[in-house]
Amino acid sequence: YVLARLPAAAINIPRFPTWTGVAYYAAVGPGVAALRGHGNRRRVALLVGVVGPVVISLGAMFTWANQAPQASVLAVGSGQAVLLHGPRGSVLIDAGPSPAALSDGLGQLLPPWERRLEAIAITAPTQGHVGGFSGLDRTGRTVMLPGVALSGTTWRTTALDQAEHGASIARLLAGRVLDIAGFRLEIVAPEAEAPGDMPGAGYLGLRAVAPDGRSFCDISDLDLDAQTVAAARLRGPCTYLLLPAGGASALSPELQRAAGDPELIASRGPGRIAAGFPPTVLRTDQEGTITVPL
Numbered sequence: 001y002v003l004a005r006l007p008a009a010a011i012n013i014p015r016f017p018t019w020t021g022v023a024y025y026a027a028v029g030p031g032v033a034a035l036r037g038h039g040n041r042r043r044v045a046l047l048v049g050v051v052g053p054v055v056i057s058l059g060a061m062f063t064w065a066n067q068a069p070q071a072s073v074l075a076v077g078s079g080q081a082v083l084l085h086g087p088r089g090s091v092l093i094d095a096g097p098s099p100a101a102l103s104d105g106l107g108q109l110l111p112p113w114e115r116r117l118e119a120i121a122i123t124a125p126t127q128g129h130v131g132g133f134s135g136l137d138r139t140g141r142t143v144m145l146p147g148v149a150l151s152g153t154t155w156r157t158t159a160l161d162q163a164e165h166g167a168s169i170a171r172l173l174a175g176r177v178l179d180i181a182g183f184r185l186e187i188v189a190p191e192a193e194a195p196g197d198m199p200g201a202g203y204l205g206l207r208a209v210a211p212d213g214r215s216f217c218d219i220s221d222l223d224l225d226a227q228t229v230a231a232a233r234l235r236g237p238c239t240y241l242l243l244p245a246g247g248a249s250a251l252s253p254e255l256q257r258a259a260g261d262p263e264l265i266a267s268r269g270p271g272r273i274a275a276g277f278p279p280t281v282l283r284t285d286q287e288g289t290i291t292v293p294l
Contacts, residue, residue, distance in 0.1 A: 069182060069294040071208065071216040073242060074105035075284040078269040079128030082218055082242065083109055084208055084294075089118035089181035091208070092140070093218055095132030096267075102132035105289055118181035119144055120162060123204035123220035125152035133158040139165040142180065146189075146204040147171040148196035172204060174233045183294075184209040188233035189222055199223070205230045207238065210294035214239040217259060221245050227252040231259075238262040240292050247273035247281060265290055 069086035076096025120140035189205035196202035200223030217238035237260030246268030
């Protein structure tokens with residue numbers, strides 16, 4: 001709750017960036033003091049109430065504009081949503097199952113003025129990947145899709161809606177490399193012959209590489225056979241690896257070897273992960289949104 005000694009000033013805001021709260025109280029506190037003060041004390045309080053929030057807001061803008069590249073795995077429950085963010089823009093990979101959870105997560109990570117994303121990637125047609133796109137209030141310059149015939153309609157509706165707002169559609173297959181928002185996106189799945197109507201076979205997998213060489217690997221919910229094929233497409237190890245299916249099943253041995261020794265991240269709701277994963281796995285159900293530097 002945001003509280004102030006003003007009429008109708010109690011506003012229920014579940015979550016908002018820390019700097020917003022600091023700026024709010026930097027304005028309200030001196031305002032209350034000015035009501036009780038006189039002469040110079042009143043003028044000083046009013047000046048602080050005006051200048052303080054402006055300085056805090058400008059500081060937040062500068063921090064956002066010069067933020068180092070990072071990857072954030074949003075706490076969206078049983079699904080996946082990843083935001084790659086840097087000074088040259090942002091890439092949203094999937095949306096999780098809940099529009100509210102996605103909106104809340106993006107509101108915490110993106111500046112209020114960044115309403116257009118450099119790219120939106122849809123890796124799989126299932127609810128845990130596309131459900132959050134319903135009612136998305138941000139647009140993308142490019143929508144990236146697996147280059148195979150997927151089943152389902154939600155992903156298609158999302159792509160068409162983004163296209164109506166000026167987005168280009170890119171159907172991607174393993175081997176493609178794109179430079180977007182300062183990241184090199186290396187596509188590792190699907191293969192051209194992958195059956196798009198078979199769960200886990202034709203999903204989009206990628207390795208995002210930052211300018212300093214650190215990388216984030218997102219292989220969606222590829223099944224074991226598709227993981228094995230994708231492993232041969234990796235051009236280097238993964239600094240971080242997002243576990244498929246929230247860590248509910250093991251990785252293919254070939255993918256484990258190709259990825260090197262990455263830090264493992266599981267996007268999931270409450271429950272156990274598969275046997276064999278180390279206790280150091282970062283889990284969104286325990287830690288909330290997980291942000292790692294790239």
